[in-house]
Amino acid sequence: MRNVFLNPELEVKFQKDGYVRVPFISKEEVEELKQLFFDSLPSSGGQITAGETGVQNSNAITYDFTFIDKNPDYKRKVFDIITKRFKVATDAILDNYKPIIANYIRKQTETGEVPLHQNWAFANERKCSTISIWCPLVDSTVENGTLQVVPGSHKRFGEVRGPMVPWELDAIKKEIIERHLIPLETTAGECVILDDSIVHYSAVNKTNDLRLAIQLICIPAEMPSWHYNMDSSVSSNEVNILEVDVDFYFEFNPWKKPENFRKVKTIPYLHRAINEQEFMDRLNRPGFDTEKKTGFFAKIKELLKD
16 A cells, blocks of 8 residues: 555554644645635636536535536636645645645535535545545634544445445434544644545534635545446446546536546446444454455455345
């Protein structure tokens, strides 16, 4: 498994817990990035609504991420703003990673819940960890909806993850939120660097102030970026692995069938919801990246055959 960090102590903590919290940018940089958010906002095309997802009976979208803005040029502008100003810090901490997605995350009063989830898989996670750098631009607290995680849940669940792929933890989201999360209260300019496969959540902003944060998703510089897509109109037992690039995400509607891509391969997929006891048991087992390379897919093929 390839290293994420240049610092061996950070690497050990990250591999154990699935996240680390570190000082990241200065107060001056925080203020600059806040101002650039407001300066760039007039270019926004507005968030994709539930009715525009292309998915029947979609739930209301409760979060405000640049990534689901309708204007690709605005997404490019935000990507350039964030990557330019994060580069010195990321180069000093990470072991040769490249950015692929950048978000401003805005929580206005009484809004902004991000449902329990794992981030999508953005590369071959048996060979590497892809990471999200989450950096609040105001002090992030329980009251204003800070990031919450299940420590050690990375590489334990949902190896095949994409916007249209069913999630094995869907049936127990309420139980996980109530009993298994820890909040990561973080001061402005600090960051949490988390494995994209860690189980995490954030609640509604209960304060009268805007809670603004940045997310930057990065993958190893030498790795191709993968996107997992299930087309249920064709088969609910197969997932296509697509090789994509940064431009793919600028133009992308997460809920619609991707276009203009190179298909790496199609893999078998069998959805199975797990209960809370199995969830807790798997937290104490090795991650899927420690299994034999063919182990997961061999099991799926056997189940499908049966």
